[in-house]
Structures are given as structure tokens and as C-alpha cells.
Amino acid sequence: MSRPVPNPGILDIAPYTPGKTPVPEPGRKVFKLSANETPFGPSPKAIEAFKNVATHLEDYPEGTSRVLREAIGRSFGLDPNRIICGAGSDEILNLLAHTYLSQGDEAISTTHGFLVYPIATMAVGAKNVIAQETNLTCDVDAILKAVTPKTKLVWLANPNNPTGTYVPFDEVKRLRAGLPSHVLLVLDAAYCDYVSRNDYEMGIELVATTENTVVTHTFSKIHGLAALRIGWMFGPEHIIDAVNRIRGPFNVSTPAMYAAVAAIEDTAHQAMSKQFTETWRNWLTEEIGKLGLKVTPGVANFVLIHFPEKGTTSDAADAYLTKRGLVLRALKNYGLPHSLRMTIGTEEANRLVVDGLRDFLAGK
Numbered sequence: 001m002s003r004p005v006p007n008p009g010i011l012d013i014a015p016y017t018p019g020k021t022p023v024p025e026p027g028r029k030v031f032k033l034s035a036n037e038t039p040f041g042p043s044p045k046a047i048e049a050f051k052n053v054a055t056h057l058e059d060y061p062e063g064t065s066r067v068l069r070e071a072i073g074r075s076f077g078l079d080p081n082r083i084i085c086g087a088g089s090d091e092i093l094n095l096l097a098h099t100y101l102s103q104g105d106e107a108i109s110t111t112h113g114f115l116v117y118p119i120a121t122m123a124v125g126a127k128n129v130i131a132q133e134t135n136l137t138c139d140v141d142a143i144l145k146a147v148t149p150k151t152k153l154v155w156l157a158n159p160n161n162p163t164g165t166y167v168p169f170d171e172v173k174r175l176r177a178g179l180p181s182h183v184l185l186v187l188d189a190a191y192c193d194y195v196s197r198n199d200y201e202m203g204i205e206l207v208a209t210t211e212n213t214v215v216t217h218t219f220s221k222i223h224g225l226a227a228l229r230i231g232w233m234f235g236p237e238h239i240i241d242a243v244n245r246i247r248g249p250f251n252v253s254t255p256a257m258y259a260a261v262a263a264i265e266d267t268a269h270q271a272m273s274k275q276f277t278e279t280w281r282n283w284l285t286e287e288i289g290k291l292g293l294k295v296t297p298g299v300a301n302f303v304l305i306h307f308p309e310k311g312t313t314s315d316a317a318d319a320y321l322t323k324r325g326l327v328l329r330a331l332k333n334y335g336l337p338h339s340l341r342m343t344i345g346t347e348e349a350n351r352l353v354v355d356g357l358r359d360f361l362a363g364k
């Protein structure tokens, strides 16, 4: 008997394996440092805005996220008509794949790129092409070499997750200049708010001056609104128009919209979080380095810790820290089987991780 068959490519997607449920020893407080969430939560003003709309949950949202597009426009100096909002930037990445890729097309991402990219690519039957990184960093020449006549799209998280490394803006411009003009370049700036480097930009200038580049951003990281699922994209008018045609008419909820408006306007909350993250990223990099473990120098809100391939393995370290209530992210499905990613947490959490790693390495 015949039965429904998924479209080509769907069953090639590795099924999503959820993070393990941490079971620490009795009496240990649990610190979730595995999903790059902020230890501060959202701005109190965002929580207040969220509560204020709870009195009208019977009404459909305004379908174009107008108040939020205007707030983003004010905050970044952008035309709100060139912004689209989504249920997380994940939704927007998938909408881009649906709009610009089909069976037989190729999309390029890098060795340790964000896992949503291959899923979005393969979900529409396109081929996921991997460009090799150099020193866990995107290599523009490798991407350009991977281009074929079938290439339609390039995914680039800058800074990247899970490596935490970034590409200087000059290199991003060189990538754009080297790609054929019909190839869409997607710059995913989920972590841009944490970067303070003179040679970094999220890419707004490039989007504003080309017809084939978009930048996506999220409220899940520095704004602390991951639970509400809200992200946005800035792009050329013709791309916004095309994506709007397949977007769900009410894809962003009213509470998400208003909480995000309050969050983006609370610049003090963002500045505090950025400063804290930088201080503790430096501290963690140095202290973990002193223990003899390699840490990739990152610019986002997490650190990437490398373990030897034999002996003191990352699996054992992960299990040891988990018992102490410290939940980091193992990266096997990112092709980094000997590394753990640690989201920068509260001062208490950060100190406990360093103490935990020290005890682990001492065989305690």
C-alpha cells in the first residue's frame, strides 16, 4: 500500500536532538549555560509592556508588526518599509530559503555554521554546500571557491555560533563583491550587540547599498526575549516584498511586538549587559586558559572551550560539570566533538565553572 512520502531532502535532515535534561547532585543550583540566553532577563520595561497587552488577548495582532518596525527603524536609522519581523529570526531564515531556493539549487554555509542553515536549505530540497573555515573562522576565499552555477544563497553568521569568531566588515564586502549578483547573501547578526571591534559592522551599509544582501537580527540574545520568538530582517525592497508574500499574516504576536519595542528602547539595559559580557568573557578566557585548556577568542556572549582528544575528554568534563548543576553545550552535531560551548552567565555561575573545571582537571 502506498503512503504519503516527504519531499526530497526532508529525510536527509538529521533529526533535532534536544539538549539533555540536567540532573545535578541533590542540593545543587542549576545554571543553564547551554543556549546563549542572557543571565539578566529582559528589560523590566519589556516585561511591563508584555503584561499590559494581556488584557486583549482575543484580538489578532497588527499583521505587519508596524510599531516594532518603526521602533527598529528609529533605533538603527532604517526605513521601516524595508524591515520584516518574524517569529524568531529562525522563521525569517526559513522564509528566505522558501523564497529563494528550490530543488537542485545550492546554498553555502561554513564548517561550523549555525545548524538552522542546513535545515532551512534541505527543507526546500536544495543542497547544503560546506565551505571550510580557517582557525574556526569563516574563510571568504573558501566560500568564493565553493560557488557553482547552482549557488543561490550564502549563509553567514557574523559573529558565528558556536565558534564565537567574526569576519571584519572589509572581508564581508569582499565576499559580496566576489559573489555573482544573483546570489543572496544572508548576514545573521544575532550576536552583533556584543561586539566592540573597530573593524566589525553588522552589515547595514552593505544592505542599504546593494540589491542582493539582507541582515537578520534577533530579540533572543541581548534583549532576553527568546521565549517570545521575535526577530527581524532589513533588506532591499524587492526582497522584503517577496518574503512578505509567503509570511504568515499574523506571524508575530502582540505581546512579542510590544515587549520588543520596550526592549530596543532600553539602551541602558543593553549597555549594562554588553559591558558585563565583555568583562566576564575576558575573565573566563584567561582563567580557563590558565587551567591549560584552549579557548577560542570570541566576541559574542559565549566561550568555546577545547579539550584534549584523549584522556581528559569533553564528554567527561560535561558530565562532571552537569553533576554540579553547570549545563554547557556539547557540540558533536556541530562537528566539534572535543569542545564545549559555555554561555557567559552570572558572576556566580562563571566562577563555579572555572572552579569545576579546575577540580575536574585535578581529578577530584
Ligand SMILES: *Cc1c(COP(=O)(O)O)cnc(C)c1O
Pocket: 036, 087, 088, 089, 090, 091, 114, 157, 160, 161, 188, 190, 217, 218, 219, 220, 221, 226, 229, 230, 231
Ligand atoms: C540564537 C541565534 C539566532 C536567533 O534565533 P531566534 O530564532 O531569533 O531565537 C540566530 N542565529 C544564530 C547564529 C543564533 O545563534
